[in-house]
Amino acid sequence: MKTKFKLSTALLAIVLLVNSITVQASINHTNLNNDPEKDKVIIYVLKNVLSRLHFVQKDINDDLSEQIFDSFIDALDSSKRYFTKQDLKEFSKYKYQIDNQLLEDDLSFYNLVYGRFLEKIKNAKSYYGNLLAQPFDFKKNETIDLDYTKVPFAKNDNELIDYWRKQLKLQTLSRIQEQTDLQEAKLEKDKNYKIKSFTTLEKEARAEVLKNMEDLYIRIEELEHDDWFSTFLNSVVGAFDPHTTYMDPRIKERFDQTISGKLEGIGARLQKKGIYTHVFELVAGGPASKQGDLEPGDIILKVAQGDEEPLDIVGMRLDDAIKFIKGKKGTEVRLTVKKKLDGSTKIISIIRDVVQLDETFVKSSIVEKEGKKYAIIDLPSFYIDFSDNNYRDSAKDMEKEIERLKAEEVTGLIIDLRNNGGGSLKTAIEISGLFIDEGPVVQVKYRGESPIVKKDIDPKVQWDKSVVVLVNEFSASASEIFAAAMQDYKRGVILGGNQTYGKGTVQNVLPINQFYPKYKKDLGYIKMTIQKFYRVNGGSTQKEGVYSDIAMPSRLSYMKYGERDMTGALAWDKVPQAKYTQTNSYDNFNDVVYNSKQRIATSKNFKLVNEYAKWLKENQDNTSYSLNYKQFFKESDAKEKEAEKFKSVFDYKSNLTFTSPKYEQSLFKENEDLKDKRVAWHKNLSKDMYISEALNVLSELKLREKTEIVKN
Structure with missing residues (x-):
């Protein structure tokens, strides 16, 4: 209650402040704005809300101005297709003025860039149309670099058109190669198959690229002022941190749909x-x-x-x-x-x-190994419907699913959090509470305040047997809260990538009209970082994520991915440790971890995955391509041959059989679609080497007969 009151008081202060100001609707570029008054109201409210409620206290100054400038230009033209150095020179007069404009509710920078962008969009249609009207010179020795962070903006329109030429040439060349490979495959099956000439393939490829470009620009032309203004607003709010975003009403509706399922x-x-x-x-x-x-x-x-x-x-x-x-x-x-x-x-x-949306919800599968039953619970997100307390949520569903599995005499659980990007903090705490006695689960902290310990207050332990938590580099936010709690309590073994995503921040979604109630049009929402969360051991998961007890190679092992690689991500820090009691659930935790690491180190499958990950990283770093068709085909063939040795990288098959729980099997007669989905899922589980190793770990874990208490 105290936390909510503090936040509500701060919100009220901003409402009073905003309502004391009358926003002027006059603007020089009315032809660029559908509703200039609305735009200025949104800017005014956002800057006040961010400065008072965001976790980070950030001055609206030249540094912020430069960050917004770079972000907005990049958001509109990340592939350097539209703006030239001449445009950038004109825009740059505002590079260190955006902060002052925000303070004065002035949209001159936005209007200049947006207006120029609309002109460039119109020009682009003639660029690609003219360039694709005639054959490219594929004998010319030239290259293109697709890492646009290294590519400078074009000096002028002529160089810009040449950028377009190279991009379209690469797209055409790629399609020629695809069709050439298809023809060769058909010729192997049918010796009478008639091969098309390079000239014919080139013409067809250009026609296909033209159609794709026209479809793309139909979608671009459907975008309205509000869409582009949202891009600018996200450059402004994103300067505070990557997870603070502006959501127009349509985006908010999709967000609600995703989090509620x-x-x-x-x-x-x-x-x-x-x-x-x-x-x-x-x-x-x-x-x-x-x-x-x-x-x-x-x-x-x-x-x-x-x-x-x-x-x-x-x-x-x-x-x-x-x-x-x-x-x-x-x-x-x-x-x-x-x-x-x-x-x-x-x-x-x-x-x-x-x-x-059934794919959003908890599901489980049962497998027998060495005479014992185990279960995999797939938790795709920490979903909840904040508008309906009676509707299903992930905590209620997990509790129900565990009870059903207990009735089938399951002796160990794998909680699969791979690709789970998070969701509700409330459900993460409640789900953690299903596996521990009452006690701290996570700590949350507002700006400038002491951390608040969030506890599981239910003394009931829903599941007291063995637990393995399966994670990967995409497990984030609420997933990391749960995994960290299981690790800190020594309640479960964390198995997966080297570390999880590293999102240790909490966002709140607030309607902007709440701060400006006299404005009747829907102003949208701000999803704003208001807290950081910390493990019960005091460490943040921000940037660091949760390090697995047992790390397994994956295709992302060497890729730059995660919070630590995001521009503007908040820093890692720590707070005092909470008072909690470790369960120390297992007699042989260290032995099991050691055995698993040995299996992984000597496994041909995991060795190949590791080599594959290195190869993917090398290819990711190599962003330059030849536009000479002979050289392009030569390089492509070389990559194809390299890729051949990784063809079987995920060709794994266990001898395990996975089945649905009895309650779900009873639904199959009336729901064939559900049955088909589960059959496909079970087939994938039997071919999943990560699930197999998780089952190895689970089968080796031995529970302590008497829980050893370790106080922290």
């Missing part, structure tokens, strides 16, 4: 192809799937709300089309659809409902 609508994934909205996939068990008429590949032409007149959505941007198709549970939507199979037009009526 549900949406209200028809249960269809859509994609834009040219001017048409296509059905890409139906969500199993969703309204569209149950209704049965809508199919993948169908084109949605019109949308009607109940008995209202249909709205033509051909040519409409995808986000806007989705807005009309989605809707509240129980409402009717009528879709005018062109069917993929026969091209006929059909009106399909669907009653919207709550759609659960």
Whole structure:
């Protein structure tokens, strides 16, 4: 309660401050702004909210100005396709003035750059159109470097067009090579297959690149002022730290959908192809799937709300089309659809409902090894629906899943957090509490304040047997809270990449209108870093992540990836250790860790993965490509031969059989799609060398008969 009160008091102070100011709507570049007053209100509120509530106290000064300048230019033109040095020279007069403009709610820098960018977008269409209208000279000896951080901006428009030429030439050359390889493969199967000439392949490749470019620029032209202004706002707020972001209402809706694992609508994934909205996939068990008429590949032409007149959505941007198709549970939507199979037009009526995104939720699999049952619980995110306390969340689901597995006499658990990017701090604490007695789980700290110890207050231990936590370089945030707690309590063995992602910060999502209530239009949201979290041992996971007890080679082992490689990431630090009691759950923890490390070190599979990771790193660092077709083919063939020795890198097969828990098997008769998904998952588990090693570790762990208490 104390923490919430402090935050609420600070919010109230900002509301009062912001409402004491009248934002001027006058602006010189009204032709560039849909709503200049709204833009200035957002800027005004954000700078005040950030300076008062962000975890880092940062002055709005020349250093911040330079950071925003570089970030915004890079966000618009990271591949150096639009701006020239002449443009940058003109922009640079504002390089150390953006801070002053922010203080005065002045958008001159944004308007200049945005206006120029719109001009460049129009020019780009003529660039690629003219360049792709005629064959490239593939005999010319020249190269292109795709590491655009090393490439300077073009001196002038002529050099800019040459940058375009090289990029389009590379795309064309890549397609020629793909088609050449396909032809050779077909010729091996059919000696009568007629090979196309290089001239024909080159012409077809250019046509394909042109179509891709036209599709790309259709999507770019659909973007509105608010989209580009959001890019600028994210350059401003991102100067405080990489995880502080501005979200317009559409992005916020997607964020809520991701973290809750549900949406209200028809249960269809859509994609834009040219001017048409296509059905890409139906969500199993969703309204569209149950209704049965809508199919993948169908084109949605019109949308009607109940008995209202249909709205033509051909040519409409995808986000806007989705807005009309989605809707509240129980409402009717009528879709005018062109069917993929026969091209006929059909009106399909669907009653919207709550759609659960099953891939978001907890699932488990049971496997028998040496006469004992073990289970893998896959936790893809720490999901929760903050708007509905009665809806399922990851903590409730984990508790329920563990209870079901106990009923099937499972003796050990693997908690799979690979690729789990985090989610709710609340559920991370509650899930940790399922494995320990009541006590500290994590510490959180606001700017300039002492850390607050967040505890599991439930004395019940849901699972008191062996635990292995499987992580990788993509396990972040709430995943790291859970893994760190299991490691600090010596409750589980952490197995995976050398270290996890390293995101040790907490964000809060706040509606901007809360700070400016008299403004009636939706101003969007700010997801802002307000806290850092720390392990119970006092160390931060920021940048460092959680180091695995047992590190296994992965394809990312040598790649630059994680918080430590992000520009502007907050620093690692530590706070005093919390008072907690280690469980020391295992008699043979050190022996098990040693045995596993020995197996990994001598494993042919893991050795090959390690070599593969080094090879990937070498290729990542080599960003230069020849644009001479003979040299390009020669280099490609050489890489292909190198890649051959890694062809079997993940060709692993265990002799283990994975099955669904009994409660889930009973659902398969009514849900064939669920059954198919589980069969595919179980097949992948049997070919997963990381799961196999986790099971080796789990099978060797011996629980202490009497828990040894170690107080910290």
